[in-house]
Every structure is written in C-alpha cells, then in structure tokens.
Amino acid sequence: MNQTTETSPRPLSARIGGGILLTAAIAIAVEASTFEVAFLTDPVGPKALPLLVAAILAAGGLAQLFRPDIDVAWPESAVLTRMAGAAGSFVGYAVVLPYVGFFLSTTAVVTALSLLYGGPPLKGTLAAAALSGALWLLFVSVLGLPLPIGDLWMR
Amino acid sequence: MDALTHLISGFAIALQPLNLGLAFVGVFVGTFVGMLPGIGPINAIAILIPVTFAAGLPPESALILLTGIYYGSQYGNSISTILLNVPGTASAVVTAIDGHAMTKAGRGGPALAMSAIASFFGGTVSIFALVLFAPVLAGWAIRFGPAEYFALMVFAFSALSSFSGGSLMRGLAATAFGLFLATVGLDPNSAIPRFTFGSLQLLDGMDFVVVTIGLFAVSEVIQLLEDTEGGQAAAVGYGRVMISAKEFAETGWTMVRGSVIGFLVGVLPGAGGTIASFLAYSTEERINGANGTFGEGDIRGVAAPEAANNAAANGAMIPLLTLGVPGSGTTAVLLGAMLGLGVTPGPLLITEQPDLFWGLAASMYIGNIFLLMLNLPLVGFFVKALTLPRWFLIPGVAALAFVAVYAVNGSSFDLVMMTGFGVVGYLMRKFSFPLAPVILGLVLGPLMEKSLRRAMALSGGDWRILFDSPIAITLWVLALASLLAPALIARKGVPAE
Structure with missing residues (x-):
C-alpha cells in the first residue's frame, strides 16, 4: 500500500529545494565572513571551513x-497532516x-503517535503507559539516570 | 608470535564475567533493535550510546557492549530483510533478493540459518585479518603528520560522498552539511562562537547523538507514516532454522570468497558493506550462475552477501581503530562514542592501550560466537517480536529515542533539535540526499579542521605542505580517484549503488 499519489517528475520541488539550499549557503557565507582572524599563527582561521561548506x-x-x-x-495531504501532527x-x-x-508526557506522546499509526485508542494508551513505566524503571532504577519527575508535582 | 600472546591476553579480558555478559547483552539488544522496521545498525548504536554512557562502565567494557550492538544490529537487520523484505541498510538490499525469495518459497528458516553461519564465517576470517593487519597499519600511520591526516580525511569524505548512492553532487552537499554542523559552537582555535546566534545551548556544539537520532530514527518514524500498513509481518512460515550438510558444503567456497572480498572492500572508506555485498553476490553469480537459481532463492545468494557484509563491518574497524578515521556513517557513530568515552583511536591506540585493543578484538570474536548461539535457537522469539503491530513497535522505538536524546544533556532543548533534524532528515530522504555523509562530516569535521590549521601553522601559511610527502600525494590521488570512480563504473554498465 503506497499512499504516495504523485510519481511523475516534479522539477518544481527540486527547484524550490535548490533555491532553499542556495539561500542557506549564502547565509552561511555571510555569517562566516564576520568571523575575524584572531591570531597570525593561524593562517587558515575560523572562516575557511564554513566558506568551503557554503561553496559546496x-x-x-x-x-x-x-x-x-x-x-x-x-504523499497526499492527509498523510502530510499526520506527519505534521x-x-x-x-x-x-x-x-x-x-x-x-x-511518565505522563511520555505516555501522552506515545499514545498520540500510536493513534497516528492507526492503533486502537484504549490498547494504545495502556501500551504507552506500560512502556513509559518500563522505561522509567530501566533508566531511573537500574541505570541510575535521572529523568524529570515534573516541577508540577514538586511543590 | 607477538600478536598471538597479545590476543591471548585479550581473551583474558574479554572472558571476564562482566565483559562476557556485556557482549551477550549487546548482541541480543542489538539484534532486537536492528531488526525493527527501518531502524538498522546506525540507529541501534546511536539510541543505545547514552544508555552505555549512563551505565558508567570502564571504556573497554563500554566498547565491548557497543561493538556487540554493532554486530547484533547487522544480524537483526538481516532477519527483517529476509523475512519481510525491508532492508534497513543499503548493504542488506542484496541479501533481500534471494533471502526473501527463499522466504516466499517457505524456506525462510534455512535462509536465516545460512545468514547466521555466513556472518559468523565472514566475521571470523576478518577478525583474524584485523589482528594481523591492524598493528602493521598502525606502525605505518605513526608517521602521519597533520597534512597526511587532512588528506586522509578528505579521502574518507570523497569516498563516502561518491559511493553513498545517487549523485556525487548530493553526496558532497550532505558531507558539507555535516561539516557545517561540526563548525557550530565555540571554535577551539580562536575562541570565536560560530553560528550560535547568541544561544548558550549551541555554544557546546551539536551533539552527534542528537543529530544522528534526529536524522535517522525520527525521520524514519515520520516517513513510515506514509505507509502505516506496510512491512507488517503476518506470522510468516519459515520452516526449520537449519541448513543441510549438502547446503553447507555447497556454500563453503562462496563464504570464503565473500569474506575475502568483504574484508578488502571494508578496509577502504566509502560504503564498504554495500559495495562488498554487491561485489560478492555478482562474483558468485558469475562463477555459479549457470548451475544456480540466483534471484529466485539460491542459498548462495544469501551466503555471499552476508559473509561479505560481516567481513566488511570488521574491515571497517581497521581504519577506525588504527587511524582514528572512520569510512562510514556507522563507524563514524562508533568514533563519536569512543571520543565520548575518552578513548582516542589512532596509531598509538594499540601500543598505549593494548588491553583495550586486544580485549576488543577478542570480544569481537566472542560476540560472533554469541550471535551464532543466540540467533539459531532464538529466531522464533525475534520473529514473534516482528509480528507485533506497527502502532506499538514504532512509537516504542520513538520513546526509546526520546529517552536517549534526553539522557545526553538532560535537556529538553535537545528534543526540539532532534525533531528539527527529523524533519530535515525526512526532506533529505525525499530529495534523495544520502544521510550517512552528514554524520561522517559532523564527527570528523573538527578533526579535519584541526589538522588543516595545524599543518598550515607549521608551514607558516604555505599550501604546499599539504602535498609535501609521498603518503599525502597518494591519499590525494585516492581521493580524486574515488570521486571519479562511480562515473567510470557507470559507464561500464555496472550499477554504482
């Protein structure tokens, strides 16, 4: 099942992409030209690599x-909407x-993502909560890595 | 022999209970994560790096865990390639041809067994080659000055740009994008902030874990929304995970040739595994094409690329360990991890940190044995995991990626950056830009710039120092040749994938 609708060459997209790339290159070059050479012992200086990058x-x-x-x-617009979501x-x-x-925010984001993937709401929420709990256990209890408890509950 | 005594002491390190356990865990977790649809080795390693750091292991143990993940994820990738026909990397594309054809004929089990055995074979051959050649190359590389290093890195960049599929121009642009990301932050030479726009978070530069997970994993999570039903494993019948003695005998020479080709190609920078597996496959087709069924489920069509792929993965460790210069996206991520652990690979690594080098080499071998032991009996478990619905698997991967990114600096700003790179990665995929060169540029960029500036400072600004030694000239010639190679190969009618 491929939901992409347009398969013919789209030079317009490529031209727009090329334009964006060119604009980015010019922006990099302009910004890089403000990097002043600090020492005489460094003949290359901080702007050489960014300028090379901009040229490529x-x-x-x-x-x-x-x-x-x-x-x-x-892809069709419904798919693009899901991606933006x-x-x-x-x-x-x-x-x-x-x-x-x-715990709460991870449960929420995983539920949202599983809904976008067409998952069932109730099972998706339960799975997301179980997964968030398991990750909390693994990282905080086993590996000793701090994850945020939430400022809201700390007062 | 000197190398042999070192290797024995290496085994003593690798066989310590902690390291043995880590090799096992790495191979198991790597197989699991590498198998998930669209994930593949580079994501598996990037997602698991913060976990490795968080565990607070000594460097050699952390590296043993990471290389275990590297191997395991390669094999996990083979499982989803053979059973589902969703290769997570370009190098697995060849395996998909005959491997998936075998699955459709109900012979997925033998294909998986062949893949495990050929991987083990290729791994074993190439580890011995690594142990023999790495010290030689390191002894030679010790004479490298900054000019030679600069030329070497230019060679690595041009080879990866040129062989990463598609157009040279887009490969170079992807490399340039990576180099640009590398310059973000405080310039270590002049203490000038570059491209930070006053942001304190950007002053430390881009973290490669954030960039890698964004570009690869998050963009994949977004891209897979195009096809929410595809790639779902309906509990495929795959038969017994075994090959017969006859099949083993039939594929013996195939594996030998595949391993040698894989190792030799893998040592060179560029898309090692991809070219190696294509070359091994086409060699077998040429030798056995008349009495085989290549393309329709010939078991040698699985053995050749799998042996080559694994041998190339080990071959790629040679330039990484002895020169400190990776030639692929995956080894670039490994280099980033090593630097994060305080290990600087290079010609001095073998002599200055022998425990680390030889322990790693020995554990690579042990990891290979684990892979074989683990994968033949546990394939059923892995396949069951693959039949979990996408709405569960993909969000699960995403959650793991979020934790990994958050763990790097404990900052939610990194999660926003990750999302941004996810969108950029999706657009790059849409516009057919390769992603691996970005990572290589990001990780190697600071080293390349430092070498160039040191060389130029030494010569007082005279550019001729860059072409002043036979080694440097050779590397420049190789860089130029790698830029021209795809065009020449394409003219001969061979697909330059």
Missing part, C-alpha cells in the same frame, strides 16, 4: 535550481516534559 552547498543548490534531476513524490507532538513533548514529568 551553493553548487548543489544551483544545480537543482537550473538543472533539477530529483523526482520528489510527495507527529512532529508537533514531539515538540509539545519537549515543552511539557519538565513540568508534567516523564
């Missing part, structure tokens, strides 16, 4: 901008983790 990225970007050779098959839930996890603590 610019060449890659220009190639795609003017002679695109990449076929990009984007997954990435969003990871960022949300990072934000709430210190406050709510490891």
